Amino acid sequence: xxxxTCPYCGPRPELExxxxxxxxxxxxxxxxxxxxxxxxxxxxxxxxxxxxHAERWRHLHGCARFFNALxxxxxxxxxxxxxxxxxxxxxxGPAA
Amino acid sequence: xxxFSAFELFKQGLNGQAGWKPQWRSPEPKAAYDAVxxxxxxxxxxxxxYLAKQHGMRNIAVLEKGWLGGGNxxxxxxxxxxxxxxxxxxGLYDHSVKLWEGLSQELNYNVMFSQRGVMMLAHTVHxxxxxxxxxxxxxxxxxxxxxxxPEEAKAYCPPLNISDNMRYPVLGAALQRRGGTARxxxxxxxxxxxxxxxxxxxxxxxxxxxxxxxxAGAVEAVETTKGLIRTPKIGVSAAGHTSVxxxxxxxxxxxxxxxxxxxxxxxxxPVFPCVVMSNTIHAYISQSDKGELVIGAGTxxxxxxxxxxxxxxxxxxxxxxxxxxxxxxxxxxxxNWGGIVDVTPDRSPIVAKTPVPGLYVNCxxxxxxxxxxxxxAHTLAWTIAKDEPHPINAPFTIExxxxxxxxxxxxxxAVAH
Numbered sequence: 001x002x003x004x005t006c007p008y009c010g011p012r013p014e015l016e017x018x019x020x021x022x023x024x025x026x027x028x029x030x031x032x033x034x035x036x037x038x039x040x041x042x043x044x045x046x047x048x049x050x051x052x053h054a055e056r057w058r059h060l061h062g063c064a065r066f067f068n069a070l071x072x073x074x075x076x077x078x079x080x081x082x083x084x085x086x087x088x089x090x091x092x093g094p095a096a
Numbered sequence: 097x098x099x100f101s102a103f104e105l106f107k108q109g110l111n112g113q114a115g116w117k118p119q120w121r122s123p124e125p126k127a128a129y130d131a132v133x134x135x136x137x138x139x140x141x142x143x144x145x146y147l148a149k150q151h152g153m154r155n156i157a158v159l160e161k162g163w164l165g166g167g168n169x170x171x172x173x174x175x176x177x178x179x180x181x182x183x184x185x186x187g188l189y190d191h192s193v194k195l196w197e198g199l200s201q202e203l204n205y206n207v208m209f210s211q212r213g214v215m216m217l218a219h220t221v222h223x224x225x226x227x228x229x230x231x232x233x234x235x236x237x238x239x240x241x242x243x244x245x246p247e248e249a250k251a252y253c254p255p256l257n258i259s260d261n262m263r264y265p266v267l268g269a270a271l272q273r274r275g276g277t278a279r280x281x282x283x284x285x286x287x288x289x290x291x292x293x294x295x296x297x298x299x300x301x302x303x304x305x306x307x308x309x310x311x312a313g314a315v316e317a318v319e320t321t322k323g324l325i326r327t328p329k330i331g332v333s334a335a336g337h338t339s340v341x342x343x344x345x346x347x348x349x350x351x352x353x354x355x356x357x358x359x360x361x362x363x364x365x366p367v368f369p370c371v372v373m374s375n376t377i378h379a380y381i382s383q384s385d386k387g388e389l390v391i392g393a394g395t396x397x398x399x400x401x402x403x404x405x406x407x408x409x410x411x412x413x414x415x416x417x418x419x420x421x422x423x424x425x426x427x428x429x430x431x432n433w434g435g436i437v438d439v440t441p442d443r444s445p446i447v448a449k450t451p452v453p454g455l456y457v458n459c460x461x462x463x464x465x466x467x468x469x470x471x472x473a474h475t476l477a478w479t480i481a482k483d484e485p486h487p488i489n490a491p492f493t494i495e496x497x498x499x500x501x502x503x504x505x506x507x508x509x510a511v512a513h
Binding site: 002021043049050 | 339340348350352353397398400401402404406407441497498
């Protein structure tokens with residue numbers, strides 16, 4: 001089981017968390033202006049990288065807050081976690 | 097090709113079984129092919145076989161970065177069924193079951209397809225309603241499926257616990273008698289041997305590192321660890337790595353890759369006559385012909401390429417197995433492993449052309465790709481050869497996500513993904 005560092009609560013076991021999918025996918029500010037391709041991109045298309053992945057997590061059985069993490073999908077190592085709203089840290093991961 | 101038969105076995109026996117030859121060649125890649133398949137699992141090898149057999153394309157190659165069948169073909173729990181809810185899915189998955197039924201004869205290779213029945217347990221009123229709906233939908237599509245009471249389920253699978261002192265008692269089951277299992281390695285090897293016999297070059301330890309496109313945007317070559325290979329057509333059957341491979345051609349897909357774990361017990365005498373799946377308490381189980389109980393469940397919760405997964409996921413699965421089959425509580429587990437499955441938002445696959453001319457993709461099978469091996473291979477080969485989909489895989493496009501024609505098996509599939 002992984003140890004995940006919640007930016008609000010500190011390191012906690014993986015069982016307390018749920019995965020929230022790819023991070024930094026902002027809801028369109030003008031949904032009515034989007035064409036079909038842009039909607040598809042927003043709703044369905046995902047980077048699914050082999051290497052560093054910016055993703056949302058939620059500390060469900062703790063503070064219940066969302067936060068973001070950079071995790072290496074080739075090792076499952078959490079490189080860094082950061083609060084929602086902060087920019088993605090400019091890191092080059094081991095496999096990125 | 098050396099035909100396998102009882103007579104051939106006897107004949108070789110006179111010589112101490114020393115006369116068997118390798119089942120396929122290990123050629124170096126040529127400079128160019130008419131088509132290249134990326135991924136040497138059952139899906140990719142099968143596509144190469146059908147391209148050569150049914151579409152006359154003999155100058156083709158299968159590129160595999162590791163060894164044949166070393167990915168999800170060798171990492172699944174070998175369950176085969178076609179009791180999916182929607183018409184499009186029933187068409188595709190039952191196409192596969194029909195091909196499975198003749199596959200050993202077609203390939204002259206015993207894939208050990210065993211139609212021992214797949215039984216899906218209902219534990220809640222909602223389950224009962226959903227499964228009965230499935231039974232009716234399947235029958236309307238010509239797919240066999242029947243409803244069993246708990247007592248009938250127990251009669252079909254004697255180790256099953258149908259007492260009412262469980263947290264989620266068994267309220268009934270849906271049984272597809274034509275479902276079952278097959279030997280996973282044999283599927284890859286059988287297709288490889290038959291494709292090789294038709295002239296297909298199967299190249300192992302050859303990882304694709306890039307896809308080159310010409311001025312018009314169409315594919316013209318693949319860059320590999322064994323050099324550049326020119327080809328006007330590329331079929332990708334790379335399962336969990338599909339996003340990575342298609343990213344080389346600049347194509348984005350609605351896929352996320354998750355680890356899916358499975359495990360086997362120590363081998364025991366035959367005790368388990370069928371396949372049992374439980375969506376609600378999250379487990380499925382069958383017994384291999386070697387005697388091991390083969391056990392699996394849903395994916396891990398986060399995307400990953402590690403082919404491992406968390407131990408607590410397997411523990412959860414085993415708790416469900418012990419509740420359903422108390423007799424197995426003292427058994428020891430022998431091995432567990434993970435495969436990387438590519439999951440689409442609607443849990444239905446993509447077998448289609450891509451926006452890049454000459455590039456075709458077979459992906460998104462999620463946790464259920466093994467059962468579809470012959471059907472996926474057959475329809476991918478058709479799509480590559482004719483540059484248009486077979487009617488059976490025509491609904492399974494990438495564009496369905498843009499156009500809203502989802503084939504939403506997410507709730508309909510047997511095990512929560």
